[in-house]
Amino acid sequence: MIGTTVRKMLLENEDDFLISSDNVATLSESNSLEHALLVLTKIGYSRVPVLNKEEQLVGLVSLSQVVDQMFGIEDLEPENLANKKVVDVMDTDIPMISLPLDLEKTLHLLVNDSFIPVVNELKQFTGIITRKEILKAVNHLAHELEIEYDVIEKVNT
Amino acid sequence: MIGTTVRKMLLENEDDFLISSDNVATLSESNSLEHALLVLTKIGYSRVPVLNKEEQLVGLVSLSQVVDQMFGIEDLEPENLANKKVVDVMDTDIPMISLPLDLEKTLHLLVNDSFIPVVNELKQFTGIITRKEILKAVNHLAHELEIEYDVIEKVNT
Numbered sequence: 001m002i003g004t005t006v007r008k009m010l011l012e013n014e015d016d017f018l019i020s021s022d023n024v025a026t027l028s029e030s031n032s033l034e035h036a037l038l039v040l041t042k043i044g045y046s047r048v049p050v051l052n053k054e055e056q057l058v059g060l061v062s063l064s065q066v067v068d069q070m071f072g073i074e075d076l077e078p079e080n081l082a083n084k085k086v087v088d089v090m091d092t093d094i095p096m097i098s099l100p101l102d103l104e105k106t107l108h109l110l111v112n113d114s115f116i117p118v119v120n121e122l123k124q125f126t127g128i129i130t131r132k133e134i135l136k137a138v139n140h141l142a143h144e145l146e147i148e149y150d151v152i153e154k155v156n157t
Numbered sequence: 158m159i160g161t162t163v164r165k166m167l168l169e170n171e172d173d174f175l176i177s178s179d180n181v182a183t184l185s186e187s188n189s190l191e192h193a194l195l196v197l198t199k200i201g202y203s204r205v206p207v208l209n210k211e212e213q214l215v216g217l218v219s220l221s222q223v224v225d226q227m228f229g230i231e232d233l234e235p236e237n238l239a240n241k242k243v244v245d246v247m248d249t250d251i252p253m254i255s256l257p258l259d260l261e262k263t264l265h266l267l268v269n270d271s272f273i274p275v276v277n278e279l280k281q282f283t284g285i286i287t288r289k290e291i292l293k294a295v296n297h298l299a300h301e302l303e304i305e306y307d308v309i310e311k312v313n314t
Contacts, residue, residue: 003303010299037233041224046203063220067198070235076194078233107299111292114271131288135268138295142167142264145308146160152307 002104005149009141010103010134017101017134018118018127026051026125029058033081033089036066049117049125050090057117057125059090097129110134159261162306166298167260167291174258174291175275175284183208183282186215190238190246193223206274206282207247214274214282216247254286267291 002010025043027036027050040048040063047062069084070076095109096117106129109116115130145151159167182200184193184207197205197220204219226241227233252266253274263286266273272287302308 002299003308005308006299006302034233037224038228041221041228044221046220063203063224064198064201067194067220067224071195071198076191076235076238078227078235081233103299107292107296111289111296114288131271131292132268134292134295135264135288138291139264139268142159142163142260145163148311150307150309150311151160151162151302152309154305154307 002107005145006141007103009145010137011101012140013137014101016136017129018099019130019133020127021125024049024128027061027086028052029085029087029090031086033066033069033084033086034078036061036086037063037081040066047114049128050086051125054122055125056123057094057096057119059087059092060094060117061086061090065089065091099126101129107134159264162302163298164260166302166305167294168258169297170294171258173293174286175256176287176290177284178282181206181285184218184243185209186242186244186247188243190223190226190241190243191235193218193243194220194238197223204271206285207243208282211279212282213280214251214253214276216244216249217251217274218243218247222246222248256283258286264291 025039025048027039027048029050029052047060049057050059050061052058069080070078095113096119097106098119110131115128117125118127118129120126182196182205184196184205186207186209204217206214207216207218209215226237227235252270253276254263255276267288272285275284275286277283
């Protein structure tokens with residue numbers, strides 16, 4: 001369990017943790033890999049959420065998964081990308097969380113992924129929680145905890 | 158400044174922080190972008206260190222920087238990749254650190270980058286420090302600090 005003071009300090013700027021879906025590039029599961037290649041190359045994120053028509057989160061797709069489809073036996077075959085869709089290459093076994101934020105679970109998931117998608121009760125995509133925002137909170141904690149609190153080793157009895 | 162107890166707990170597994178260069182995929186500045194595309198697609202990292210002949214760190218190159226060179230006016234032109242080298246597209250204005258670890262600086266740099274390259278006094282690449290390893294230490298701190306220590310709010314005088 002995470003201690004109350006550590007939790008409080010990490011969550012001081014909790015409102016900044018969620019990057020709203022309005023500000024996150026996504027792909028549709030029906031997009032061609034040609035389109036996905038363009039989006040993933042231009043936005044500067046190597047992996048983005050994939051949504052269905054109902055705005056539900058159905059997967060994550062990475063630039064390397066798309067590029068991998070271009071490798072032919074000898075040469076690069078970009079024409080492969082026109083005939084395949086995001087749904088054909090995306091990961092579907094992905095972590096996701098809902099609000100209110102479960103800090104413990106989120107911190108654990110972020111060890112293995114650079115961001116965790118957030119969904120509502122209808123599984124619709126509402127945003128992401130990123131390592132970047134959590135690391136800002138960690139910097140805050142690391143610098144402020146012992147300014148605001150006395151930290152005293154417990155005596156073993 | 159980071160407090161002594163927080164520092165101590167974050168650094169408890171400091172030896173695990175450095176992922177040695179032996180275990181990190183790198184590219185040479187003279188590699189063709191064709192080769193870079195293959196390496197960056199197959200290893201599962203979207204950005205890797207670039208070394209010169211003296212094993213010195215000279216930049217970082219990402220999969221999107223390589224793929225971007227394939228976009229022609231209308232079509233994808235993979236043949237562009239054979240004529241260009243990693244040195245032509247890599248970032249050279251990159252953060253790097255040396256050991257012994259400056260925890261404060263490292264935590265700050267990791268807000269903006271998913272890993273920080275580590276170099277020796279000759280600027281030779283020796284490894285990376287990743288957000289993943291730091292987040293493991295943060296999980297440890299978050300769970301253990303208030304088990305091992307009493308944390309008491311300071312009284313303002």
